[in-house]
Amino acid sequence: MIYPKCKNIVPGYPGNAMSIRASGHVVPCCFFGGEEQWNELKKLLGDDYKNLHISTGKTLDEFNKSKEFQQIEKTWHDPFQQILGACVGACSTKEHLHNEDKTSTGSDKKAKKL
Numbered sequence: 432m433i434y435p436k437c438k439n440i441v442p443g444y445p446g447n448a449m450s451i452r453a454s455g456h457v458v459p460c461c462f463f464g465g466e467e468q469w470n471e472l473k474k475l476l477g478d479d480y481k482n483l484h485i486s487t488g489k490t491l492d493e494f495n496k497s498k499e500f501q502q503i504e505k506t507w508h509d510p511f512q513q514i515l516g517a518c519v520g521a522c523s524t525k526e527h528l529h530n531e532d533k534t535s536t537g538s539d540k541k542a543k544k545l
């Protein structure tokens with residue numbers, strides 16, 4: 432089961448923001464910043480990963496509703512598809528959702544003393 436933090440729009444609770452990789456590709460969250468995770472996503476999307484580039488001129492809302500993002504979301508529910516490793520690693524437990532003491536990655540929210 433996936434509890435997608437990228438779709439967490441509950442006011443007052445942490446969710447994941449969309450990200451832009453250094454290459455200029457828009458991804459649903461920072462968990463696709465790593466090369467392994469990015470390569471797995473490119474494998475899922477095939478050549479369509481190019482549609483995620485910022486140079487396409489799409490708005491963030493259009494990226495969010497794109498067929499590429501929908502393809503990612505489909506892996507969460509389709510029993511015939513492998514869920515991406517990033518989603519399994521970051522969003523397969525729900526205990527830190529809606530918890531004000533946790534960040535969106537599940538770590539403790541503690542202010543660093545400087």
Ligand code: SF4
Binds near residue numbers: 436447460
């Ligand atoms: S890892 Fe997957 S489910 Fe979690 S926030 Fe990112 S795209 Fe959404």
